[in-house]
Amino acid sequence: MSNNNKPVSPAEYKKITEELYKQNLELARLYKQVDSLNTELQESIKQRESLVHLVTHKVKGSFTRSKYIFAGILDGTFGETSPEIKKRAEQGLESDNMGIETVDLVLSVANMQKGVVKYDMKEIDLREIVLKTIAEKRGPAEFKGLKIETDIKEDTYNVLGDAFWLKEAINNLIENSTKYTREGKIIIGLEKKPARNASHSDARPHDSQQRVGQAGGDGKVVFSVKDTGIGIGEEDKKNLFTEGGRGKDSVKVNVDSTGYGLYSVKLIVDAHKGKVFEESEGVEKGSTFFIELPLV
Amino acid sequence: MESILQMPIRIIKEQELVIGPLAWDEAKKVAGLTIDQPHNSVSFSNSFSGDKKDAINRLVAQYERLFGRASQEVCRESVQDLIAEMSPEEIPSSLR
Numbered sequence: 001m002s003n004n005n006k007p008v009s010p011a012e013y014k015k016i017t018e019e020l021y022k023q024n025l026e027l028a029r030l031y032k033q034v035d036s037l038n039t040e041l042q043e044s045i046k047q048r049e050s051l052v053h054l055v056t057h058k059v060k061g062s063f064t065r066s067k068y069i070f071a072g073i074l075d076g077t078f079g080e081t082s083p084e085i086k087k088r089a090e091q092g093l094e095s096d097n098m099g100i101e102t103v104d105l106v107l108s109v110a111n112m113q114k115g116v117v118k119y120d121m122k123e124i125d126l127r128e129i130v131l132k133t134i135a136e137k138r139g140p141a142e143f144k145g146l147k148i149e150t151d152i153k154e155d156t157y158n159v160l161g162d163a164f165w166l167k168e169a170i171n172n173l174i175e176n177s178t179k180y181t182r183e184g185k186i187i188i189g190l191e192k193k194p195a196r197n198a199s200h201s202d203a204r205p206h207d208s209q210q211r212v213g214q215a216g217g218d219g220k221v222v223f224s225v226k227d228t229g230i231g232i233g234e235e236d237k238k239n240l241f242t243e244g245g246r247g248k249d250s251v252k253v254n255v256d257s258t259g260y261g262l263y264s265v266k267l268i269v270d271a272h273k274g275k276v277f278e279e280s281e282g283v284e285k286g287s288t289f290f291i292e293l294p295l296v
Numbered sequence: 297m298e299s300i301l302q303m304p305i306r307i308i309k310e311q312e313l314v315i316g317p318l319a320w321d322e323a324k325k326v327a328g329l330t331i332d333q334p335h336n337s338v339s340f341s342n343s344f345s346g347d348k349k350d351a352i353n354r355l356v357a358q359y360e361r362l363f364g365r366a367s368q369e370v371c372r373e374s375v376q377d378l379i380a381e382m383s384p385e386e387i388p389s390s391l392r
Contacts, residue, residue, distance in 0.1 A: 017362060021315065
C-alpha cells in the first residue's frame with residue numbers, strides 16, 4: 001500500500017481541519033475587506049452621480065437664463081439694438097445652445113450609466129430615422145462645404161428599439177463626421193445583413209465586409225457613416241468608446257469635444273443589444289463608424 | 297438587550313462566515329442553547345439548569361475542538377464590543 005492510501009490519524013485529521021479553517025478565515029477576512037471596499041465604492045459612485053447632477057443642473061440653469069437674455073435682445077424685447085449687438089447676441093445664443101446640448105449629453109450618459117433611462121422598445125423602421133436625421137444634418141454639412149451621399153436601398157429595416165435614443169446615436173455619428181471632416185464627403189449607408197451563411201459577395205456600401213461578417217448570428221441591420229475626415233490613429237482607437245475618451249487630435253479640430261458623444265452611442269447601442277465599431281486606416285485617412293442592430 | 301444574550305448568535309454568525317452552515321450544525325450540539333436556524337435566532341434553553349456563561353464556553357469549545365485556537369480568536373473578535381461593556385465576572389472565561 002502506498003503512503004497516499006494510509007488512513008489519516010485523528011491527529012493528522014485535526015491538523016488538516018485546523019489548517020483549512022485558517023485558510024477559510026483568511027478568505028473570510030478578505031471577503032470582508034472587499035465587501036467594505038465595495039460599499040465605499042458604491043458610496044463614492046452615488047456622491048459622484050449626485051455631484052454631476054447638481055453641477056450640470058446649475059450649469060444648464062445658467063445657460064438657459066442667458067439664452068433667454070440673448071433671445072430677448074434678438075426679438076426686440078429690450079428695445080431697438082444695433083446690428084453689432086444683434087450679431088453678438090446671435091453668437092451668445094449659439095454658444096448657450098451648444099452648452100445646453102453638452103450638459104444634456106453628460107446628464108443622459110449619467111442616467112444611462114445608472115440604468116434610469118427607460119427605453120421604449122418598439123418595432124421601428126431604422127430607415128425612417130436615418131432619412132429624417134440626414135435631412136436635418138444635410139444643411140450644416142453642406143454649409144461647411146461637405147457633400148452628403150447616401151447608399152440606402154428601398155426596403156424596410158425593422159429593428160426593435162427606442163426611436164428617440166436610436167436617433168440620438170445616429171445623429172451623433174453623422175454630427176461627428178461633419179465636425180471631423182474638413183473637406184470631401186460623408187457617405188451614409190444602411191444595409192440588411194440577412195443571415196450568418198448568406199453570401200458576402202453582395203455589394204456593400206463601404207469596407208465593412210470583414211467586421212460585419214464577424215458578427216454572424218441572425219439577420220442584422222447595419223448603419224454606417226463613412227467620411228474623408230481626420231481619421232483615427234491606432235492609439236486613439238483604444239479609447240474611442242470610453243467615458244471621456246477623446247482622440248489625441250480631436251480637440252484640435254473640435255474644441256468642444258466632450259468625450260461623451262461616442263460613449264453615449266455605445267451605451268445606447270448596448271441597450272439595443274447591438275454593436276458599434278469603427279474602421280480607419282489611420283490619421284488623415286478618413287473613418288467609418290458602424291451601428292449594427294438585430295433585424296426583426 | 298443584555299450583552300450575554302447577544303453573544304451566541306454573534307459567535308455563530310461569525311463562524312458561519314468562515315465555515316458556512318457547519319457553524320449552525322455544531323452549535324446545535326451544544327447543551328444549553330436552543331437554535332432556530334431558519335429564523336437566524338439562538339436562545340438559552342429554559343430547561344437547562346446551567347449558567348449562560350457555561351453555555352457560551354461550551355459553544356466556543358465546540359468550535360475549538362474541531363478547528364483549533366484560530367476559531368477561539370474568531371469567537372472573541374465577534375463579541376469584543378459586547379465584552380467591553382461587561383464587568384469581568386460577567387464575561388465567559390473562554391472569551392477573556
